[in-house]
Amino acid sequence: MAPTTQVPRNQWYVAAYGTEIGTDLFARTICGEPVVFYRDAGGAVVALADRCVHRRFPLSKSNRSGDTIICGYHGFTYDKTGACVAVPGQARVPRTARVKSYQTREQDSFVWIWIGDAEAAGTVPADTASIPRAPWLADPGYTTVGGMEPLRARHSLLLDNLMDLSHETYLHGGYIGTPEVAETPITTEADEDAGVIRVSRHMDDAECPPFYAKSTGIDGRITRWQDIEYFPPCLYTLHSRIAPAGVLPPADGPDDQAFHLKITYALTPETGTSTHDFWMVSRDFALADDEVSAFLTENNREVVIQDVVALNLLEQILRTDGDAYQELSINIDTGGLAARRLVGNLIRKADEAAAGRVSLP
Amino acid sequence: MTANVFRVRWVPGADSLLGTCHCGAEHLSEDPVEAWSWLLAHPAGHDPVREGAPR
Helix, strand or coil: CCCCCCCCCCEEEEEEEHHHCCCCCEEEEECCEEEEEEECCCCCEEEEECCCCCCCCCHHHCEEECCEEECCCCCCEECCCCEEEEECCECCCCCCCECCECCEEEECCEEEEEECCHHHHCCCCCCHHHCCCCHHHHCCCCEEEEEEEEECCCHHHHHHHHHCHHHHHHHCECCCECHHHHHCCCEEEEECCCCEEEEEEEEEEECCCHHHHHHHCCCCCEEEEEEEEEECCCEEEEEEEEEECCCCCCCCCCCCCCEEEEEEEEEEEEECCEEEEEEEEEECCCCCCHHHHHHHHHHHHHHHHHHHHHHHHHHHHHHHHCCCCCCCCCHHHHHHHHHHHHHHHHHHHHHHHHHHHHCCC | CCCCEEEEEECCCCCCEEEECCCCCEEEECCHHHHHHHHHCCCCCCCCCCCCCCC
């Protein structure tokens, strides 16, 4: 059976970096829903359905007037709650003239959006406390570089990719991959209460790949730890610890003989078969060194592109081949299987909530 | 860390996966699908491991 094209609703997703949204109208499709974003006069993010109720013209291709959007086709005018406040040529605004307004939350440099029904979160509005945190992204103790690559492949393929880093050895050789990544056993934890999957791979004596050799200046072999945390469905972090071989964290005090990087991804479905691949690299060293920032930006983007090319190819193959095959999983897939299960649980929960609503009289 | 954790450890130097349930029961497997199936079946077949018992 192929990795699913279903995406869980009734969830928070990263819609954008906060810096992407300003006074101009900004369009992005999230989980199949076209959304238009802008900041109101007070700087708050507004998110509305990107389709005029009249003839479906995209509001993102329209015009702002103060905090309202005037449809660029016939002039239907919407306030920031999505209510239509004016239509052309007549005084009466139809009662049903409203576009959907989305709940958003700015946190840790992201704009999060709730996709689904607020009632399904147990609270109206949806509970923002359930949004997973990535505080290093807005912490002056770290310098972060990042980007976003459009992926023409389903969310579940990117998840498989990120949960099994053994592919670094083969797909990213010369960048972040070395033989030890694929060779080193992993430990996987499914924390059912916290709703998180953790995968750890601790390499005690490993070759230092160029990505880390050039950014840290370490010359020689390294102790390389990879500790993944995945908060389904959207937020993934690889906590990477790099130190000269044999240098372990001290029993007491700061781990200041090591270099720490946090590789953060937000996996946001655009549709069932395409994904917004947000990536960030945060480091706790060379904070003001622009050369290191430029190097990490260029090289990590190249690594992401290598994944994008591979996953786009895989998406095409899955569509051509269909579901009629049996996957084969081995030890390296232990984390990916755990992550798939949690995402599957979220899909099932949303389906049950939807079915419950439909069955109401 | 909360108590309700399933853990699968790839045994160093071997191809085996050692599953540990939150109840303390352990299970050796050669296949991650089977490892998760056993863990998620808790409590079926999850007799707590006795100290010193052969595995």
